[in-house]
Amino acid sequence: MSGKLFYKKIPLEELVILSQKSDYRALEELIKREQKNIFATFTYLSKKRENIADLTQEALMRMARGLINLRNPKTFKSWLNQIVTNLFYDELRKSTRKPQLVSIDTEPSENSFHTQIPDYRHKPAEKAMSLELDTMIKNEIKSLPEHFRIAIILRELQGLSYEEIAEATHTTIGTVKSRIARARGKLQDGLKNYI
């Protein structure tokens, strides 16, 4: 079995242990496994599109550097999400401090002459519909209050338990329960024409 394939088949927990023992190939595989998930998480959490890649890199960097201090490899997932949550709150603090800037490289407005070439393959109508729904979902999630947003993302995208979410967001299980329920209520309201 080639080396790469070997690391691909190793369960997450073992990969964490190997990475802690300075096995760089294990760490590389660990990063590869987690990066898509972290990228997706920040796609829903961060209001600024241009920050997503930076936040993902920073989270992975903190993961790679801090892994040695993780005592229980079983708690890797919730530990990693704690990093993600902290970065999200850091970004929030930064964005509230900075004044809103208007970029000259803004996306083309409705009045500009950018044309789009229609793609008639792969059922364009359905694709457009799912694309529209996807955009709607992202917008609805991003319009949720921050605490609701992080709670629902950690639950639905990361699959954390209420207890783990409470720990990551420094709050109680009761508060997490209420935040998730209210986030769902708001999302249902916002997406009622689509679901």
Add this chain to the structure above:
Amino acid sequence: MTINLTCTQVSALLSFYIDDRLSAQLKQFVESHLEVCPSCRAKFEALKAMVSSLKEVHEKMTAVKLDYNSNQIPQQNEEFQMNLSAYVDNELSDEENIKVKKYVISNAKARQDLENMYNLRKVLNNSFEKTKNEAKEDYSKYILKRIDIQEEIYGSDSFAKVVALFIVIFTIFTLTAVIIFWI
């Protein structure tokens, strides 16, 4: 007239005896057997304990049902919505779980609410999966490189510390030598 019942006969009659469904005479025969037979008495005690605990659970479930029914429009009740959401996440206690399950079974509107919640979850999960697959960038090499660079810097840093310490010791040693020579 007293008939002495056998243990097998009493065993067969025990559950009827506990439910108080025996005739007065038969009840008396069972009672007199239980007084003299310790093994049948033990069986009776065990069965009685089991039945009473079942009754307790049943009463609890009925009370739970009444609890939700006493609320006129529980769907609009924030607590119910909160429990429904936690129910979907499997985060409720056993008792609360039964409460929600029973209510959902008996109420069409609550059933619709639950279905909507599952639908929302499905739609969100589809969106998440799609977004995950859209992430094409591979950061692994970059991160490993950055860690390597940092370790190099850290390494040179500790080397610098050793050099600095050596210089300090050397200076102290020279100064002491100069002072001694001076004296």
